[in-house]
Amino acid sequence: TTTLGFKYQGGVILCADSRATSGQYIGSQSMRKVVELTNYMLGTLAGGAADCVYWDRVLARECRLHELRYKSRMPVDAAARIMCNISTEYKGMGLAMGMMLAGCDDEGCKLIYVDSEGMRSHGSVFSVGSGSPYALGVLDTGYRWNLTDEEAYDLARRAIYHATSKDAYSGGIVRLYHINDKGWKNICNTDCNDLHDIFCEETTSNDDQAH
Numbered sequence: 001t002t003t004l005g006f007k008y009q010g011g012v013i014l015c016a017d018s019r020a021t022s023g024q025y026i027g028s029q030s031m032r033k034v035v036e037l038t039n040y041m042l043g044t045l046a047g048g049a050a051d052c053v054y055w056d057r058v059l060a061r062e063c064r065l066h067e068l069r070y071k072s073r074m075p076v077d078a079a080a081r082i083m084c085n086i087s088t089e090y091k092g093m094g095l096a097m098g099m100m101l102a103g104c105d106d107e108g109c110k111l112i113y114v115d116s117e118g119m120r121s122h123g124s125v126f127s128v129g130s131g132s133p134y135a136l137g138v139l140d141t142g143y144r145w146n147l148t149d150e151e152a153y154d155l156a157r158r159a160i161y162h163a164t165s166k167d168a169y170s171g172g173i174v175r176l177y178h179i180n181d182k183g184w185k186n187i188c189n190t191d192c193n194d195l196h197d198i199f200c201e202e203t204t205s206n207d208d209q210a211h
Ligand SMILES: C#CCCCC(=O)N[C@@H](Cc1ccccc1)C(=O)N[C@@H](CC(C)C)B(O)O
Pocket: 001, 002, 019, 020, 021, 022, 023, 025, 026, 027, 028, 031, 033, 045, 046, 047, 048, 049, 050, 052, 053, 096, 129, 130, 169
């Protein structure tokens, strides 16, 4: 898996691949690793597939119950703390999860990393999963706060694409989401092979073809 998230002037960007593997076997090329927790909060999944998918659903239920009981949004920090408490409760029992929670509440846009070791930290740029070293190489080079929306989308897609090229455990579809104070939006779901044609286009003109 390769997942990334970063905050910038336009809100928060989340992007992830869609491959599930078991050793060298590819179990799925269409996993949803950016998950919709509420209308205003998204999460990303990396690590054990069952662990991530199961506890993400538990968290989504807690968010909905909060809205029903208190008629107000679940703050992103509160959701992160719930996931952190779950991780702490099961620490040492083998859970393997590396997640990001992102959303914009009345305190502004938040990006929080949470994992099954009990880590919980706020940040502006994160990448989580087996392909994260490759993604960070692209991301840290191109990241700045004042990116335009289109530049942010392009940077996220490039970072995930290059990770899928190098990391055998990442691949499939690059799913890109944008969150701001109006909510979240799925910008695109692009197959890695199509991104190859965009990011690695060969200049084909007659003289070039005479290699
Ligand atoms: C194939 C298949 C069934 C899924 C097995 C399964 O959990 N694969 C894991 C890798 C892993 C992890 C821990 C133990 C063993 C295998 C996987 O693909 N994780 C991806 C994210 C999830 C959400 C899809 B990614 O982190 O690579």
